[in-house]
Amino acid sequence: MTARSVRSTAEPEFFDDLTRLPAGFLYRPAILPADEEAALVAEIAGLPFQPFEFHGFLAKRRVVSFGWRYDYARKCLGEAAALPAFLAHLLKRAAHAASASSDAFQQALVTEYAPGATIGWHRDKAEFGEILAVSLSSACLLRFRRRRGEEWERQSLAVQPRSLYVLRGPVRSEWQHSIPPVTALRYSVTFRSLARSLVPPPVRGPRTG
Template sequence: MPTAADQFDLFGKARASLPDGLRYAEGVIPADKAGRLVAAFADLPFQAFDFHGFKGHRRIVSYGGRYDFSASRLESAEPIPDFLLPARAAAAAFAGLEPEAIHHAMVTEYAPGAGIGWHRDRPEFDKVIGLSFGSEATMRFRRRVAAGWERASLPLAPGSAYLLDGAARQDWQHSIAPGERLRYSVTFRTLR
């Protein structure tokens, strides 16, 4: 089975390499467990993502910590709830971590047309593990090189997981392209 780094186009030519430090796997969360999680998301107290007063099209709820962009600091938040602990365990196993090493979880709801612009996660965080639910999405990557931007993209299937570590975490920016259908993600982060 090809890995994320072995991407090919329709004509069998290798596409741009994905960043070092990026891992991806499908089927990390089985469909039946994913369905139960998505059903539980309906009861969460989502709020519009707020970046210095700009309200994003996606809605979030954070656990274990919440980054306050106005104050530029990580603040405490409610602990990761019990219903997310099996997902945290699966994310930790995928990343080769103990579940207790993951102190932060953020559930994001992407309405049709919502995405995330180019960014790197805040420096207070270390490893970033994402789980995808609902519809597919495209995760895009870019980094500045002498000739402009080096770019790559990765389709995220429902039930899949990705890990951003090393160069993928530190040297590359990432974004999520706007989708056409409702999608959820759970992002787990370790602290530096």
């Protein structure tokens, strides 16, 4: 596990210091054992993945959503299938590792990265809030950047399989992130809360007394 940081357009140097990563970022290695990862990957491999499509462009990675999905054509959320039991169990494990409530996360995005697949610079849609992401099968480089005047401040971390990372606060609202091409098959399970403005109010029973 290695973090790195720099403020320039040049390739950053490595640092073994997680405190150099953006505020609000949390990393938890090995939140589940290897045998559980293998069973989880076997379940995930059977999901109904579809190529990720963005304005007519088909990416190399494949995705499937649960709870809610973002419709890029309509620019809004739409309902998706309910979270399978094996992913609900993973959500509880991830939320516990992040000191969060699993009830706060209503959406899941499972992504399959074939060798050579990547994801470009982006910030998750404003319809979503806090993010929990579990990495499976192989490692990747998670990169961050934010604009500082005419330069980019850049940081990155080698994310290992079976690990969890959390995006909340400044790293969620101020920074973009990306993953360069992976060298081996990798799965990512991303759990997201909904933005506060989209969370339905609690159902209240009749008043008594």
